[in-house]
Structures are given as C-alpha cells and as structure tokens.
Amino acid sequence: MATEPDAFPKALLARAHPPAVAEALYTERVVKRPLYIRATSPQPSARATRRKELNARKEKARARSTLKPRPLSAAKKRALGLLEIPKAQQKYEIYEGLHKLWAGYMAEILGLNGDGAKAFVTPGSSGQQLASADMHGAVMEIVRSRCPSRVGLKGIVVRDTKFTIELITEKNRVKAVPKEHTVFRFEVPVPGKEDGDEKRPLVFEILGEQFQTRGPERANRKFRMHYQPDL
Template identity: 25%
Template structure:
C-alpha cells in the first residue's frame, strides 16, 4: 500500500501541473498511479553514436605510401642490395648443389624463401588468371598481404595480386626460382611464423 503522505504529494503535483483536471479525471488518474513509480524529471534520450565501425575506421585511416618515382633505372641499387641479401640466405644451399650432392634440403630452402623479404626483388609474372598481367616483370617496391607493387621495366607502377599468380626470379649462377603467390598471402611480418605445406597439390598452390 502506498504512503498517504507520498500520494498526497503526487495529488498536489497533478493539480498544480494540470489545473484544468476535474475531479473525475483526478480520481481516475489517482487509481492509475497508485503503487506505480513516477519519473518527475524527464529522462534524456541517449544520442546515437555516429562513430564509424572500427574496421571501417582502420581502413579509412590506413595510408599506403605509394612511391612517386616510377623510373625503373632508379632502383638499380635496391636490386643489387636484394641480390646480395638473397645470396647470403641461400649460400649454404647453393654450396651443397655446387658440390654435386643429390640430397639437398629443399624443405629448408622453401622455408627460407617463404620468410624472405622481397622488397627489391626483380620478379616476373609467369602465369596468372589475368592475361594482361602475364609476362610483366619489374622490381618489388611494396608488399602487402595480397599484392606486390612493382615498378615495371617500362617505368609503370603495377599492383599484382598474389592469389593464383605464379612468380619467378633469376638467381645466380643460373637458377630460376618459382614462387606460388597463393602461399604468400600473408602480411610480410606474419610470414616469419608460417610454413609451406609438406606436399601441396597443384590445386592448393593455385587456390
């Protein structure tokens, strides 16, 4: 049962805020409000946040530094540094091959190639579903999870998707290395913890 003092206050409040309220309506309203909590102060509605979803916000704030120089000849020093870098990584394997041993550790070489940095590599698109990109060659200037940005020999910047694309590069003395781009669809930093499938099928390499 409600407190008489509290209810008399509510009755006085109604008569004060609604002077034209007659007795019958007052009685009806009193019975409706009995034992019912009343908000005497209007509650402000919370404004809907206009913030963008976090994923979209990250995408809009992401800035990729696109090289402004598209002259192939300008990156000769970069190519030289990369050749020296990849030679140092593969020296041990090349020594084994040069010695004539047949049981070379190809799995070790695969892991090295997967984790290597390809900025500065001179690569060629050997095969791809996109016919217009087949045969393109140039220097890798930027790598993301899904693309290589290369400067071609005709001084153009091209974005080459990794998925379903086969790349090759030459490595002295006379080696041609083939890379299946689908196995490189990781951020460069994340490739350090990845491994090739033990015996991948052609379908797995090209998916």
Template identity: 35%
Template sequence: MEEHLVRTPVPQDLVQVLGVKPQSSSRAAAFTEAFLESSVQHAPRHDVKDMLKHKAVILGYGRAKKDRADRNKKKAKGLNACQKRKLKIFQIKPEHQRYELFLPLHDLWRQYITDLCGGLKPSSNPQFVQQKFLKADFHGAIITVVRSRCPSYVGASGILVQEFKHVFKIITKDDKLKVIPKRNSVFSVEINGFVSHIFGSKFEQRASERSAKKFKVKGSIDL
C-alpha cells in the same frame, strides 16, 4: 609533571535556574578525575620484546600510486587503413617511378637472400631453400609473371617495390608501375643462377605475417 585540572565554579545567577548546589573544590576535583578516568580510553601498552618473540613482523613497502593523469592517459594509436589511404602514404609519386632508383634496393635484396639461404650453393638442399623463400621478404627482388589466369599479366617483370596481402607492385624497366594480383599467378625469381617459381596463392599474406607462419612444403616452390 603533575596534571592540573581547571575548574570554574557555577555562576550565582545559574545556581537557582539549574537547581544545583555548588560543591566544594575537593569534591569537584574528585568528581572530575573520576569522570575523566572512566570516559577517556587509554591505549594499551605493548611490550616490544614480547611482540618480537611471539608474533611475526612483516616489513613491507607500499607501491607509489600513479597519478590519475597517467592512469587516464591513452596509448598513442597509429593510423588506420582509411587514414593511410587518405594521406596516400602508400602511393609512389610519378617522379619516383624509375627503375634505376630501385637498383640499390635490388642489390641489398640479393645479398639478403644469399645470406638467408646459406649462400645458395649448387649443393644446397632444395626443401631448405623452399622454406626460406616462403618466409623471405621480397622487397627489391626482380620477379616475372610466368603464368596467370589473366594473359595480360604474363611476361610482366620488374623490381618488387611494395607487397600487400593480395598484390605485388613492381617497377618495370620502362619505368612503369604495375599492380599484379597474387592469386592465380605464378612468379619466377632468379638469383645467382637459381630460378625459383613462386605460387602467388601461397603468398596471400603480408610479409610480416608470412615470416612467422609455419608452412608445409607441398611443391609450392620449384627449384
């Protein structure tokens, strides 16, 4: 299809103002074509076959951009220690401080610790049992204070219902909640005829932290 250029002659009233002479249509057409040819840049044509022979073509894909709202979206954070204390989520209500309510938890713990220690047979390796006890979770165990720097704690016994970094909370048989510090206290745990003595200073960690820690057996638990 041929290209046609539209040329409009200069009006007569502008000829005298501009001081130009009107050109013939043929000369005007030649000038216009020459001007366009020199002014317009034509995109170079590439031979596709030649490109494939001499250049590497990388086929890739762009990752979808995330919405700004998703990028700025903050991760949900849990409650801090101060907020937990205000909400009293760690406090056991007086009506729930009953020994018999936690007996099912004790039964579950007995099964858990038996499986963890491979049955707790008389032939069990004491060092193996020691390592298992150091990393075990004691929620539900019946513990008894056998030695303490504070004499009033000695003899206290009950089901462990809460363990914190520095204290044990137990429910006694007379339905009382007692808080026993771990430091400077020695506890005994009886399970299937085995009596283990636990040094509280070795347990001054949260149960989740203790399970991942490597301990060196130095007589901290006596069987």
C-alpha cells in the same frame, strides 16, 4: 537570571514523567551517557593503501596515454597518401640498387657466399628460408595467371602487401598484381665464375596464394606442399 545548564532537560523530563522516573532517566541517559572518542586521522588499512596506490598508477598511465601519439589508421594513411609512391620516384633505375642489395641478401640466406657455399639448393634444405625471405627488391615475372594480360609482366618488387605485389617495370610504371591465382618467377644470382663465365642463376617459382601474408608474418609461418587445383 542565570539558569543551571541541566535545568532545561530536567524540566522536559518532569513534564513527561513522574519526578522519580524523570530523575532516574536524567541520571542514566544524560549524566552517565558514554562519550565515544575517535582519532581524527585514523591509520588506513593495508587494503585502502593498496587501492590508493593502484588508483595513482592508473592516473599516471592514463596521463601518459593521452600524451602518447596514436598510430595512424589505414584510412588516414590512404587519405594522406603515405601508401602511394610519388610520381617522381616511379623510376626503374632508382630501384636497381635495391635489387643488388636483395641479391646479396638472398645469397647469404641460401648459403651461396664464402668457401662453405652449398653445392645444391633443395626445398628441404632452403625451402623454409626462401619462403620466409623478404621479397622487396626481387625482379619478379608473372608466368601464370588467370588473367592472360598479366602474363609476361616483369619488374622490381617495391611493395609486398598481404594480397598484392607491386612491381616497378622498366617503363617506369607501378603495377599492382594480386597474389591469388598467380605464379611468380624470380632469379637469384650465384656469385663467382665457372670456366670463365658467370654462374647460371637459381630460378624459383612461387604460388601467390601461398604468400598471402605480409613479409614480417611469413618469418614464423610453416609452409606445406600441396596440390593447387585452381591453376
């Protein structure tokens, strides 16, 4: 036997309320109940759109960072031996060509080439350029040190680190010399001749403690002259 679809709610209301109240409740709460209709795909707000785009960019950047190889740490470089000069390459004659390139590089920095060559090189005119120059390839000699056994050591600079200078000597030995409490001397050849003889080279001395920075970092450093009480 078929029943009306509203028979069940009416029967429940009749059991709890008088007939007049049950009929009023059914009319107000069931028949006239509003039905709210919302779109199935509402238009996203501008804030939600920006957040979605930001998350997409973050995901792309994260994916690129995982694919990009990370630089090796100092410990891994030491473990792989990347900071060591192979025994077969520890020969003085290999770096003599580097010294010739360095001599030309220093002559250009100090303005010793060409017709407009400087007559005099002074700390005020060329001190900053000289202090910030790259020393790889220079022939350096230790003239003062708190360790007497290092005095007189001479060789070509093969590595200039923050706290040490490594030299390759004429006996094909690599020596690491700390910059602290050490005075280094090097010469810059002057191109040309004077009275048929080669011009005398320019001789410079540097305090190792003032050079306790890496080569690229010295380019923007300001050097100041002051007394060194420990030498």
